[in-house]
Amino acid sequence: MSDFSAPDFSRLSVNSATTKKWTLAEVVDGCVRAGIPSIGPWRDIVADTGLDKASKLIKDAGLRVSSLCRGGFLTAADTEGQAAALADNRAAILEAVALDTRELFLVVGGLAPGEKDVVAARQRVADRLEDLVPFAVEHGVRLVLEPLHPMYAADRALISTLGQALDLAAPYDTRAVGVAVDTFHVWWDPELKQQIQRAGREGRIASYQVCDFNLPIAADALLSRGMMGDGVIDFATIGTWVRDAGYKGDIEVEIFNQEIWDADGDDVLASIKHRYATLVLPFA
């Protein structure tokens, strides 16, 4: 490719949480205007639009759905809570089918209210995964285990490392259970290179999500995700590891950040394209 050629945005996807104030129709229109071919919608924005209408909007615009965010929250300790979680995750699987994506993210959940036993809570994740896999397989949807940064272990996801996600996925067919590599969550892991290599060997990489880790950590710790280049993450190194592990799928930009949420959506997409072209694409 010559230095003067246009950047190749064919693998770029924008997660709908990045342009939070936009409706799904606005995200779709924005991506079409920006020449971004793929989106990763959250279930709430799909529900606001209506599933059938959402699916039609996306297809009519010629966009792909890189993934659906999200199922999970599998750690309820009581029978009723477990049944509700299974019902919700089965609904999410059907929504993924309707949206024509095979990748359903799972944020697996934290401790039950008042609980402190992480070993038991993690076992419940494994048990609920076992419950869900047959339904996912039947519908051709892959359950994507997302390790979350350890600062969210207690209240959002007791899967904190890629190695742990791969261990949990190991009993299942690679078409049934995959893992996500989200730079924000895993950049700090001293075993990251080895575990990305392993994820590639084991055929498990279902998604590569990029955003930066901003410092100082935001007062609301959920909102410390930053535009690529604004934080501490080395996208060249991690991107090279993911590429060398054989991942060729969409690269999804998911940012929770008040300043970005307050900005003009088209400006945000323009920034994403620029940062993607300079920091991510050269190593993809």
Place this chain on the structure above:
Amino acid sequence: MSDFSAPDFSRLSVNSATTKKWTLAEVVDGCVRAGIPSIGPWRDIVADTGLDKASKLIKDAGLRVSSLCRGGFLTAADTEGQAAALADNRAAILEAVALDTRELFLVVGGLAPGEKDVVAARQRVADRLEDLVPFAVEHGVRLVLEPLHPMYAADRALISTLGQALDLAAPYDTRAVGVAVDTFHVWWDPELKQQIQRAGREGRIASYQVCDFNLPIAADALLSRGMMGDGVIDFATIGTWVRDAGYKGDIEVEIFNQEIWDADGDDVLASIKHRYATLVLPFA
């Protein structure tokens, strides 16, 4: 021991950062009043008092020094910064000798300004450790590698797991380099049990520090450490693992928390004793 016997506080130590508004003399007096036999001073409070006077105060009061906090910050990328870090750590080693403790905590440091290469920065930690070990051995001081929670990886410590600390310690005599188990930093680690067992087998556990992980994470993420029982940590399980790994040393309470800093120091020590007796001691 009968149910009616007094709790055994013989292994309890209070880190001086817990009662932040107290001078060293006040910490010493407070511990004597409370019947707490051991303290873990920070270097700044020792410097404020004067090293010789600090040492005499502690000895005259009949207290032990469980550890000195802290050396480290070893990741400077420039020659001048590296020389300064080595000089500062050698000074810390001599201070540990003067205070009659053999355990010097190292918070190893994060990325250099503008740097994003965690692999290179971690290598510099290993290189500086190699520089420091002979001086520490000569003076009978153990360099205690403290894994910090991954939310502090970029700016405070690129050692994020106990396993990583043990790998870094492995080339050295167990009297030269040890590791710390601080519940706040490591509770989330899916490999924690195995790595505590390994630390015991390898003779590396130099300190067990306890405090809780409070939610939500404080707006200043450094201040999310909580009184045992106020957060999500399972002290029974982790304490049992540490005990079964053979650790018999002091158990140090180190809490950075604005509410606790604002409270009366004697009240804080009373709370520590109560929580220690009920949540920590039964498994120690």
